[in-house]
Amino acid sequence: MIPITAGARGRLLPVSLPMRYFGAAAAFQVLAWALLLASADAIVEFAGGLGPVFAALHLLTLGVLAVTAVGASLQMLPVATRQPVRSVAAAKWVWWLFTPGVLLFAAAAADYRPQLMAGGALAVLAALGVFAWLLFANLRAARGMPAIRAYGWAALLSLLGMLVLGMTVVTHYERGVALDRTAFALAHLLLASYGFMGLLALGFSCFMLPMFALAPPPSGRWASVTLALAVAALLVALVASFFGRHPPALALACLLGLAAAIAHVAMMERSLRSRLRPPLGAAFLLVRVSWGCLVASLLLGGGIALDWLPQRLVVLFGVLLVPGWLLTFLLAVLQKIIPFLASVHAGAAGRGPALVSSLTPERTLAAHRLLHLAALGLLVTGVITGLVAIVQAALALALAAAITFAAFFIFVLLRLRGTKGSADVLQPSN
Amino acid sequence: MFYSRQTSLRLHEEHLATIQLWGRLEQSIAARVAEAELDALLRNCSAALAEEVTRHFEFEERELFTRLAEAGDGDIAELLTEEHETIRSAAHALRELLALPQPDAAARRQLGALGLELAERLVAHVQKEEMALLPALEDLLDEETDRELALAYANS
Numbered sequence A: 001m002i003p004i005t006a007g008a009r010g011r012l013l014p015v016s017l018p019m020r021y022f023g024a025a026a027a028f029q030v031l032a033w034a035l036l037l038a039s040a041d042a043i044v045e046f047a048g049g050l051g052p053v054f055a056a057l058h059l060l061t062l063g064v065l066a067v068t069a070v071g072a073s074l075q076m077l078p079v080a081t082r083q084p085v086r087s088v089a090a091a092k093w094v095w096w097l098f099t100p101g102v103l104l105f106a107a108a109a110a111d112y113r114p115q116l117m118a119g120g121a122l123a124v125l126a127a128l129g130v131f132a133w134l135l136f137a138n139l140r141a142a143r144g145m146p147a148i149r150a151y152g153w154a155a156l157l158s159l160l161g162m163l164v165l166g167m168t169v170v171t172h173y174e175r176g177v178a179l180d181r182t183a184f185a186l187a188h189l190l191l192a193s194y195g196f197m198g199l200l201a202l203g204f205s206c207f208m209l210p211m212f213a214l215a216p217p218p219s220g221r222w223a224s225v226t227l228a229l230a231v232a233a234l235l236v237a238l239v240a241s242f243f244g245r246h247p248p249a250l251a252l253a254c255l256l257g258l259a260a261a262i263a264h265v266a267m268m269e270r271s272l273r274s275r276l277r278p279p280l281g282a283a284f285l286l287v288r289v290s291w292g293c294l295v296a297s298l299l300l301g302g303g304i305a306l307d308w309l310p311q312r313l314v315v316l317f318g319v320l321l322v323p324g325w326l327l328t329f330l331l332a333v334l335q336k337i338i339p340f341l342a343s344v345h346a347g348a349a350g351r352g353p354a355l356v357s358s359l360t361p362e363r364t365l366a367a368h369r370l371l372h373l374a375a376l377g378l379l380v381t382g383v384i385t386g387l388v389a390i391v392q393a394a395l396a397l398a399l400a401a402a403i404t405f406a407a408f409f410i411f412v413l414l415r416l417r418g419t420k421g422s423a424d425v426l427q428p429s430n
Numbered sequence B: 001m002f003y004s005r006q007t008s009l010r011l012h013e014e015h016l017a018t019i020q021l022w023g024r025l026e027q028s029i030a031a032r033v034a035e036a037e038l039d040a041l042l043r044n045c046s047a048a049l050a051e052e053v054t055r056h057f058e059f060e061e062r063e064l065f066t067r068l069a070e071a072g073d074g075d076i077a078e079l080l081t082e083e084h085e086t087i088r089s090a091a092h093a094l095r096e097l098l099a100l101p102q103p104d105a106a107a108r109r110q111l112g113a114l115g116l117e118l119a120e121r122l123v124a125h126v127q128k129e130e131m132a133l134l135p136a137l138e139d140l141l142d143e144e145t146d147r148e149l150a151l152a153y154a155n156s
Helices: A016-038 A052-081 A088-110 A114-140 A146-175 A182-211 A222-244 A246-271 A283-305 A311-345 A362-385 A388-418 B006-030 B035-098 B105-140 B142-154
Strands: none
Touching: A016 A052, A016 A088, A016 A182, A016 A311, A016 A388, A016 B035, A052 A146, A052 A182, A052 A311, A088 A114, A088 A388, A114 A182, A146 A182, A146 A222, A146 A311, A146 B006, A182 A283, A182 A311, A182 A388, A182 B105, A222 A246, A283 A362, A311 A362, A311 A388, A311 B105, A362 A388, A388 B006, B006 B105, B006 B142, B035 B105, B035 B142
């Protein structure tokens, strides 16, 4: 019988722990797209600053991407590093601080109220600070998979830098502290997206994608080379951000990032080609689209930095980076990981572990993929053409995709609850 | 994955063989191959599984899961043991169905469904062992214990 309320002694967490993070991500995604749909006309011209677009962007980055990264790291990192989570209670506290913090931060930003926003930012800072400690404790004692550990360390450093820069920008909004807001915001964006989220995504890919595809993991040497290129790109971009956004330096950063992205994709494709079972699964379509968006974001970033492309395409850069690469990748991983984790915990009533296929609503997921990809394609078209009607249609599709994804998550929870007999593993223990 | 332990390597090789065999079964069922061909493949799978259930599973439970539990991963050991039990029970059902002298249409449908279920269960089980058990053995076994276990397994 599986000890479903296992504590920190083992590497298998209680199912309610990762699931609460994935549930929050599903809910925040619906909220983010709904807010964007309500302010569609502001997207095409968005150039930073508080308001609904800023709020929706942070609902996506903090509420969906970071929340998913925390939940997935808590369950998957111990498996990769052979170290249990240091404190399950702390992992629960991260969620209790993070979720209301993101809500307050986004609501205040949408309503142009920086004082309230600071309260949300502090809660998020505290939550991510505790998570950073958990990540640090795990990586410090980790064994095996040196390349993945190196990605973890680089992501942890990016997280700390992102938090410091983010709080500095919030202080600027709240107290009017003088600083080069554009430089700080750019550095914050780079550390949050390509740094924390991006490096975690690349690192976990080396472990999780081969696992899902039953393929050999990529070579540790190539994974290290890719990481070195990515970190070099990030460092050059950060220096360039603070020193006048020097165009050739930004372009060099994009070039290094492009080399890292291409090396990563080539390495992963090589690994997937050696898989033991021919069907890859439809989730890998989303993975491949996300890789395409990563490469496109770096090409576009370089073109904009060198003034080869118009500055207004900076919104397209954001679309390719956040919903294109990071969100699409995470949704692909969640389509695999949520039923997988549920199946691990679904057999406690003495009927044996549930089949992953019985916890995977294929039609719902197919509808989600179709809606998400159509939304992404239309959003790219709308932003390029500047036609608000196309942007609105894209956002409506994205909202429908997010609702469909939430339906998938609820289906899995209900099936999980249905397999549990009297034991209700979905009730958080605090 | 690079394994420095002989025991991990042997188990890994058997996992590969299992995935290939049951993958063929999945493909054959999907392609609706002729009854005789499917029967032959199912019998192959069942025979391989009988070997796996007695030798591979028992070795893991006796020698490895106990060590995994002692090292603090009792929850993973329990999960893998529970999966063994489920697979044993499904393997037994498959053998019984294959032993029927004249299976009717319902029994044939049941055979196909059970074959697919076993394929999915075995693949998921291999995934978990490759992800959590074999890497842990790299820490749990020293060279001497590894040699002894690998030898004992080869002679079992």
